[in-house]
Amino acid sequence: MTDTDAAVVGGGATGVALARDLAERGVETTLVERDDLAAGASGAMHGLLHSGARYAVADPESARACIAENRVxxxxxxxxVADTGGLFVSLPADPDDYLDRLEAACADCGIETERLTGAEAREREPGLSPDTEAALAVPDATVDPVRLVAATALAAERAGAEIRTGTAVTDVLVEDGRAVGVELDGGERIGAEVVVNAAGAWGEQVAALAGVPLDMTPSRGAMTVVGDALVSGVVNRCRPKSSGDIVVPCGDACILGTTDVEVDDPDDFAVDDREVALLFEELTPAVPALADAAVDHTYWGVRPLYEPDADGDSVGFSRTFSLLDHAERDDRPGFVSVVGGKLTTHRAMAEAAADLVCDRLGVAADCVTADEPLPDADEATARYGLSDLLTGTRRASRR
Ligand SMILES: Cc1cc2nc3c(=O)[nH]c(=O)nc-3n(C[C@H](O)[C@H](O)[C@H](O)COP(=O)(O)OP(=O)(O)OC[C@H]3O[C@@H](n4cnc5c(N)ncnc54)[C@H](O)[C@@H]3O)c2cc1C
Structure with missing residues (x-):
């Protein structure tokens, strides 16, 4: 059995950021990903680097976390990252007072905004509807998550972490009630002082391998790519967060999103074309050229939502993250889960998890990931055989 200090399960944004953070603090780390890096939600999302405005009214804690990490x-x-900016666009059908509430909530959360008239908004974003009454400009940006994950993984490797892809964790080894490592498909075992579950929507399954319950609520979302650059910045519908309320520019295309439907199994879920139709219904009033736009492809991601005490629709679940020390929660020392959150806040999630792991290992080093630049993303994607969000989702949607 090979040994390491920390074994990280999952090579999405959270897992690679954790491997990077631990390795940069001098912790010997092995990350295991069953597929390619970014094969889960991290490679199947909109590419919005949240300003936090989307959450400011209903979930200010998430909003504050987003604006802080947006800057980092x-x-x-x-x-x-592309500094596209974003607009919340108020149409006649939207709630009258929402723009005012959003502006006030953004101010409370430290998100800078600029109020625009309809004409000013259309000057900035000519594809907007002539019905646009007013808009709020926010510091949304776009991020290519595949490039970000690859660059983060390369930073982790350069700091000494081992990154293993195409290998699933099939068991969490437990001795005398303590997690002591992982077993991989093929039977290889890796001994570890701490095992961290960063398996996103699969977190419940990985926790079950360690014999602990973790009630995730995986939720799918549809994203449709149209092959025209209809917007230059992020366009958000100006109303409480709901399905079909965002258009994200991506190179010479744009991505319409999204829906929020709970699924039982993140590997095996039905998709529904009505969700794609809904995206067009809800977004064409804001960007009328969508009525004639050609669909390039549609892809689906599964959110790693975890809110065990919540009732109701997952669209309203908080987007804050959860760090679970299973030593305290389930009497399973040596096992930690870090789930939920957003891609935008992945580094902060990893920092919190790394603080806990370092505390358990008696390592006193500080986190440097908010200050140290990541390696070149072109070099990183070449290293892991990846390219970018659109190429990855085109390939996935053909499977
Ligand atoms: C439709 C949709 C749109 C979104 N849009 C945005 C957005 O615009 N902006 C934003 O900030 N966030 C967005 N998100 C949220 C964001 O994508 C996720 O919060 C984030 O990517 C989660 O990263 P993660 O690393 O925790 O999980 P994941 O990226 O899902 O990574 C988990 C990894 O674990 C691996 N794994 C599972 N089981 C095992 C095993 N047994 N052994 C080894 N590996 C295993 C999986 O293959 C996977 O790669 C969106 C999510 C969805 C679904």
Missing amino acids: VRDVAPDC
């Missing part, structure tokens, strides 16, 4: 990701990974 721009700084450390400029070659993964």
